[in-house]
Amino acid sequence: MTEFFAESWLLWLLLGTGVGLWLGGRRKAWLRYVYHRYVMALVTLLTVSAIVFSLMEVLPGDCAEKYIAYKNTQGVVITQADIDAERARMGLDQPLPVRWAEWVSDLALKGDLGFSCAKRQSVNIALGDRFWMSFGFCIAGLLFAYLIAVPFGILSAWAINKPWRDSNPQHSPVRRQLNTLGLSLAKLSDLTLRVISYLGLALPNFLLALSIILLYVFAGEATPTGLFSDAWKNEPWFADSGFQWGKLDDFIGHIWLPIFVIGWAATALQLQTVRALVVDESNKLYVDAARARGVDGFRLWARYPVRHAISPLFNSVGFDFQRVFNDLPIVAVVIGLTDAAALLIEALAMTNDQELAAGILFLVALVVIVMNFITDIVLAAIDPRVRSSVMGAGGH
Secondary structure, eight states: OHHHHHHTHHHHHHHHHHHHHHHHHTTOHHHHHHHHHHHHHHHHHHHHHHHHHHHHHHSSOOHHHHHHHHHHHTTOOOOHHHHHHHHHHTTTTSOHHHHHHHHHHHHHHHOOOOEETTTTEEHHHHHTTHHHHHHHHHHHHHHHHHHHHHHHHHHHHHHTTOOSSOOOTTSOHHHHHHHHHHHHHHHHHHHHHHHHHHHHHHSOHHHHHHHHHHHHHHTTOOOOOSSSOTTTTTOOSEETTEEOHHHHHHHHHHHHHHHHHHHHHHHHHHHHHHHHHHHHHHTSHHHHHHHHTTOOHHHHHHHTHHHHHHHHHHTTHHHHHHHHHHHHHHHHHHHTOOSHHHHHHIIIIISOOHHHHHHHHHHHHHHHHHHHHHHHHHHHHHOHHHHHHHSTTTOO
């Protein structure tokens, strides 16, 4: 019994969290909302697991055939009876719903993602730190996108209806010249950002990566592919003399490329999104009412259109992560990374490893659902408009 509880820790963690939220939701409306979103997230995960597992079954071949084919390359004579026996040993002769139920049970009880046919080991071991590497790339790419898109998107929205020069007769000539200079710079920045955003949407990420690599080749410099150069690839982080700063410098010289490339399209899209949201909010009546009360300048923009335009952006973090990860596999192949995205391409296009591909796709869906769950409950806690819409007028 003790061994069962130890092996099924994930299930008890999920059940304990659900029970805790249900008990808390009997007293607080916000926790009741969190409980409902938690149940919806679990149901969504269960649905996603069924879809992913079913899609992987569409691929030709199975683990038994791959294993037998491998033995055949070692000089062993294989018959159809051998294949059928191996399929029965692996449980592949069972109906699809039964195999899916077993896969989900192992996943829910102990976080087991299955067995990789190509790697001949558990999917958890085959992935290792590769998924966390991909997760880090995507998060860094999103941070890169938001740090550029949010402030410059707001600047672009502010400049869109501004004139090129200050012609207010009440201003002194010096002030008009300074204002004209500031307005001209803002308008030029707006035009530049719009061109960059259009290029980001039109230029594929892999083509951008290839262009950067070619620039390094034409310049006669070593290309920043992979995570390390050949000189530092097999060197430890710590030597007898202490931490090797040279390896860190080499790592930084390589890691910027995948972050920049996968953040490129996300930055372009978010620039357009932030600009459109702020412009839409700035044209609403409550902004005109605040302006009539004497609120103007930075205070007006920060308190009203910008504040209300950021909430929808915050709520789309999970979908942005999925969009960035969708761009990562082909970028990983071009740049020469060995993360989960590259492993996904290998599993789908080369080794036809269904369970490995299903495990990676499920983990991506898990991250997206968890991010959406977190942003939903945070917005419900801090945004009164969300509280009033999802929890009633009180929002206690």
